[in-house]
Amino acid sequence: MVQYSYFPGCNLKTNAKGFEETAIAVSKKLEAELVEIPNWNCCGTVHTMTSDNMMRRIAPVRVLSRSRKHLESLEEGSPNEVITLCSMCNSTLKIVNHEVKKNPDNLEKINFQLVEDEESYEEDMEVKHFLEIIRDNIGYEKISKSIVTPLKGLKISPYYGCMLLHPDEAAIDDVEMPSVLENLVESLGAEVIDSPLFKFCCGSYHIVDEDRIVDTQVEKIVEAARQRGANALVVACPLCSYNIDHQQKVMKEKSHGKEPLPVFYFTQLMALALDVPIRTNHFEDHHIDPNPLLKELGLNGRKKSK
Numbered sequence: 001m002v003q004y005s006y007f008p009g010c011n012l013k014t015n016a017k018g019f020e021e022t023a024i025a026v027s028k029k030l031e032a033e034l035v036e037i038p039n040w041n042c043c044g045t046v047h048t049m050t051s052d053n054m055m056r057r058i059a060p061v062r063v064l065s066r067s068r069k070h071l072e073s074l075e076e077g078s079p080n081e082v083i084t085l086c087s088m089c090n091s092t093l094k095i096v097n098h099e100v101k102k103n104p105d106n107l108e109k110i111n112f113q114l115v116e117d118e119e120s121y122e123e124d125m126e127v128k129h130f131l132e133i134i135r136d137n138i139g140y141e142k143i144s145k146s147i148v149t150p151l152k153g154l155k156i157s158p159y160y161g162c163m164l165l166h167p168d169e170a171a172i173d174d175v176e177m178p179s180v181l182e183n184l185v186e187s188l189g190a191e192v193i194d195s196p197l198f199k200f201c202c203g204s205y206h207i208v209d210e211d212r213i214v215d216t217q218v219e220k221i222v223e224a225a226r227q228r229g230a231n232a233l234v235v236a237c238p239l240c241s242y243n244i245d246h247q248q249k250v251m252k253e254k255s256h257g258k259e260p261l262p263v264f265y266f267t268q269l270m271a272l273a274l275d276v277p278i279r280t281n282h283f284e285d286h287h288i289d290p291n292p293l294l295k296e297l298g299l300n301g302r303k304k305s306k
Contacts, residue, residue: 003074006034009089011238018282022271060096065121087163087237091170140187148275150189153297157225161240193230202243249287262290
């Protein structure tokens with residue numbers, strides 16, 4: 001069993017519990033255990049574009065420092081890596097880590113601002129998204145061999161959104177032809193439905209004050225997937241998940257339009273295939289209930305042979 005220092009971020013404790021709980025469960029089954037950093041703080045959510053704003057970089061550097069300290073309590077051989085699930089946390093931590101490695105003077109200023117009982121960050125950590133661990137460390141072959149219930153009948157359109165592929169310092173895959181979600185979906189026994197809008201913005205924080213913008217974006221994303229034969233989408237970002245999931249329900253109630261497509265986190269699909277208890281998915285928190293589709297396909301907790 002390899003243990004990884006894991007940074008959850010804020011949303012996974014509130015609006016995306018199914019994302020976190022399934023990730024932890026499948027990580028144990030695949031012998032790549034995510035172990036939560038004690039006493040973590042918010043990463044800052046969005047990386048500041050102002051290069052001289054050191055205060056906005058203290059929070060992510062503190063996360064990196066605490067993750068480094070956390071390694072001392074993990075199994076021997078645990079890599080100098082902090083693992084993320086949220087696309088936005090991944091982006092913020094990766095970019096700031098890249099910046100301070102390039103600019104030791106800025107890192108010195110930030111370390112000076114850390115409270116006295118914090119250890120200075122020595123820039124020896126790497127930030128990895130769990131999808132990168134799945135691809136590069138666990139491997140799709142091991143996942144395929146671990147499947148209890150192949151996800152036959154699910155036709156999944158992978159949706160990356162903005163943060164997993166941009167900017168270069170934070171990207172986890174090729175910006176024009178990513179494959180990590182596609183390969184994972186295939187390894188679980190589901191069918192991949194490619195969509196040209198795989199990184200089309202979901203509307204992001206416009207959901208707060210301009211939900212019409214989000215409605216337009218979500219309608220395009222979902223319709224592109226539906227027209228190509230998808231019966232569900234898979235995501236890796238709590239904000240993308242909320243916008244696509246919630247706004248489909250809102251739009252249907254307003255217009256009595258087309259039936260919405262369920263939205264899954266990639267770890268929820270893994271949990272279904274690896275026979276993690278169905279309650280771990282927290283499907284009751286979804287605005288578009290995926291259970292009717294899963295029941296129709298025999299994937300709602302009943303084991304199927306390969």
